[in-house]
Amino acid sequence: xxxxxxxxxxxxxxxxxxxxxxxxxxxxxxxxxxxxxxxxxxxxxxxxxxxxxxxxxxxxxxxxxxxxxxxxxxxxxxxxxxxxxxxxxxxxxxxxxxxxxxxxxxxxxxxxxxxxxxxxxxxxxxxxxxxxxxxxxxxxxxxxxxxxxxxxxxxxxxxxxxxxxxxxxxxxxxxxxxxxxxxxxxxxxxxxxxxxxxxxxx
Numbered sequence: 001x002x003x004x005x006x007x008x009x010x011x012x013x014x015x016x017x018x019x020x021x022x023x024x025x026x027x028x029x030x031x032x033x034x035x036x037x038x039x040x041x042x043x044x045x046x047x048x049x050x051x052x053x054x055x056x057x058x059x060x061x062x063x064x065x066x067x068x069x070x071x072x073x074x075x076x077x078x079x080x081x082x083x084x085x086x087x088x089x090x091x092x093x094x095x096x097x098x099x100x101x102x103x104x105x106x107x108x109x110x111x112x113x114x115x116x117x118x119x120x121x122x123x124x125x126x127x128x129x130x131x132x133x134x135x136x137x138x139x140x141x142x143x144x145x146x147x148x149x150x151x152x153x154x155x156x157x158x159x160x161x162x163x164x165x166x167x168x169x170x171x172x173x174x175x176x177x178x179x180x181x182x183x184x185x186x187x188x189x190x191x192x193x194x195x196x197x198x199x200x201x202x
Contacts, residue, residue, distance in 0.1 A: 010131055018131035019084055023091035025124025026135060029117040029187075030058055030092075031099045036113035038180040039168055040121070040187065041161040043069070043137030045180075049164065053171050059096035063089065066136040084133040092135060110179040118186025125187075126194055 010018070030048065033040055039048040047062035054061075066089055074082040128134055138160050161184065168177050 015084065015131045018127045019088050019133050020091060022124040022128035022133065023088045024095050025120050025127070027092045027095035027099060029121030029124065030096055031103070032113045032117040032120065033183060034058055035105050036108050036110045037172065037176050038110055038113055038183060039172070040117070040180060041164065041184040042157065044135070045161070045164050049168055049171060057097060059093035063093045069136045069141060081132055084131070085136050088128055088133050089136055110176065111182070114179045114183030115186050118183045119190060122187045122190025125191060
């Protein structure tokens with residue numbers, strides 16, 4: 001099928017593959033960070049921080065924290081987006097609970113964890129974005145604030161991350177926070193370079 005604009009939309013099978021790939025990569029990226037005692041930005045970073053401070057698993061914490069944000073996604077992107085996002089979150093949570101039983105690290109330098117997690121999570125998020133899906137969270141709130149109050153979404157997300165990393169200093173050693181910031185920078189660079197509507201139409 002081809003739209004009047006000449007764009008070929010993804011099939012349901014292609015969407016399912018993209019959601020599966022993106023969700024698993026996001027879970028693996030979170031595992032890399034958690035295994036090295038690091039966090040990242042946005043809701044995943046908050047979930048990692050809470051998990052490390054409380055001892056609860058990342059997947060369960062993320063699932064609970066993500067619940068209040070679905071309304072923002074539905075209001076902005078519609079029911080189809082919401083269904084795919086819920087599926088992606090559940091896949092990511094389930095994978096994050098399974099991976100520790102399948103994979104372990106004898107050696108994992110925080111620098112390697114930060115950079116690899118940035119690459120892996122960035123690839124996963126790109127796949128989700130290309131298939132009109134997300135993992136919920138702060139991004140939807142930031143877009144809603146931009147629409148209703150005129151606050152730039154990028155500034156809102158940066159503000160949240162600044163508060164998050166400041167709070168992390170109370171829980172994590174300084175070097176872990178700095179390595180975490182490196183990982184977040186790599187992730188954001190991957191997204192900034194590769195997720196551009198002026199170059200990629202899907």
